[in-house]
Amino acid sequence: MAAQNGEAKRTKVAMRVLVTGGTGLVGQAIRRVVEEQQSEDEEWIFVSSKDADLTDTTATQALFDKHQPTHVIHLAAMVGGLFKNLKYNLDFLRNNIRINDNVLHLAYENGVRKCVSCLSTCIFPDKTTYPIDETMVHNGPPHESNFGYSHAKRMIDVQNRAYYVQHGCTFTSVIPTNVFGPHDNFSLEDGHVVPGLMHKVYMAKRDNKPLTVWGTGSPRRQFIYSYDLARLMVWVLKDYQEVDPIILSVGEEDEISIKECAELVVEAMDFKGEVIYDTTKSDGQFKKTASNAKLRKYQPDFKFTPIKQALKETCDWFAENYDIARK
């Protein structure tokens, strides 16, 4: 196997982790955690689409041959906002199924000990009761706006189980609620609610205009700071042994309204102007509460970064890095 050349160049480590999608929001946060933790026995490699097109089996195999990972955190995916999903459901389905199949199958063939993939709360059934939990992923069709993306993500869980039942592999997945942090996608069209708000506040401040928030501000959401998600994903990689997914989120008690979130962003960015709620715009779903009971069973003492601090850090990063931020 090509492994031999690779190994001759590598120092012997207990764990060599390949992180696909390594330059994104979550990948960058994991990089920060890894740099803080400084474990000598570990090597972490962050790759992106520049290193390999994961829809291509040959290119993905070459990536595995080059790095010889013992573990994989699989974050790479074709992603996009609402409008892109609506228009390209087929491409989201096919490309993501291909990416995931290449990574998982090659992880299996290359003897990877553990692979942790990233799902999303948006893949849950459209018609469901709340709070949602890990057992409900497949209990009905997903929302039609992004069904291609959702089905492809659900197939990761199906494949994880298949590899476990047939080959005893420990491939698993996490389900984060809304993530935010440095290196996010701050696009007003494509980005999610928190980075979208930050970008709007930045522009309102710069242009001396009011901040317009869409909707009444009353819907409630659970947010998780990318840094906290990263700490938890590193724990999942090392110590979570189930094949079934685990929701990574603050608890229901830490849900905040969009209004509260906007006020915290305004405070963090020191915006003094007017805040308008455009109530002609849709609020979207009132609640999408996910249960973090499973996480709390494993990690009863895990402390999430207080939301005020997390938002402040992210706003500061955005202001300092406006020119290079993805928008």
Next chain:
Amino acid sequence: MFRTNMKVLVTGGSGLIGQAIRMEVEENPKTDEEWVFVGSKEADLRDAKQTKALFEKHRPTHVIHLAAEMGGMFRISTHTVEFLRNNLLINDNVLYNCYAMDVKKCVTALTSAIFPCDSIFPVDESNVHDGPPHESVSGYSWSKRMVDVQNLAYNKQHGCKFTSVVPINCFGPYDNFNLKDGNVMPALIHKAYLAKKNGEALPVWGTGSSRRQFMYSRDLARLMMWTVKEYDEIDPIILAVGPEDEISIKEATELVAEAMDFQGEIAYDTTKSDGQFRKTCSNEKLRKYLPDFEFTPMKEALKATCDWLSQHYEEART
């Protein structure tokens, strides 16, 4: 090039349903229709290049997609990764080439194993994605469900008319009569053949009280030919006799014995499992479209199949 003729490519053409369609076509040929039946010898559909070459060679206007990595219950449950991946590959290659070659209509055969394991019966087409399938058929079932998802996606993104059917248990000539791997009806037929030949009792697993809907492969063939020509929905359609025509395994066994002219003893091994009591599928949607479709009477269908097996035992899949 303007084409008025219909050219139908049937993948998995040498299997039970493919052969049944071929028999229908041979008995009722139409001058403006050309039917091409292909099997794995012509192309390995897991391979994108081979699939593309197949489509370029035949340039179909329509496709009936029956090809799949198949197997009996034991193989399906112990090779779940292969059943998932290979069927995902086959289906993706076929549907993609249908799109790339502007195929007007593609009808894929799903399976009644697609339904959620804790369904409330009778199930209908709207229940397909209501929950996970049974663990034992997981890989196979999920790959078939993805066909329905892809059909919808191709329609939304490119306006393609790709659809699917959910056939219930079929039987007929060219079936898989293997005692381990085959479905319940062909296995019963084979057992009756052997029991008659060897002068032994006909062994049946379980009490015989479980109930199933059975359909003759020739009827399914006629319905699939109707689907490829006339059914315009993207959502799947169940092709089945009605719930009122469900029979018990005991009744099925007695009908098989009669068709085989088997006079000996039927022995029910009640230590063996009965399996699921009912798996009833609704055929309301089919009846809405074809209220007058007449299914071949069971006695006639079984007689034809038993006669076929007796005459072709050497080359049959046993």
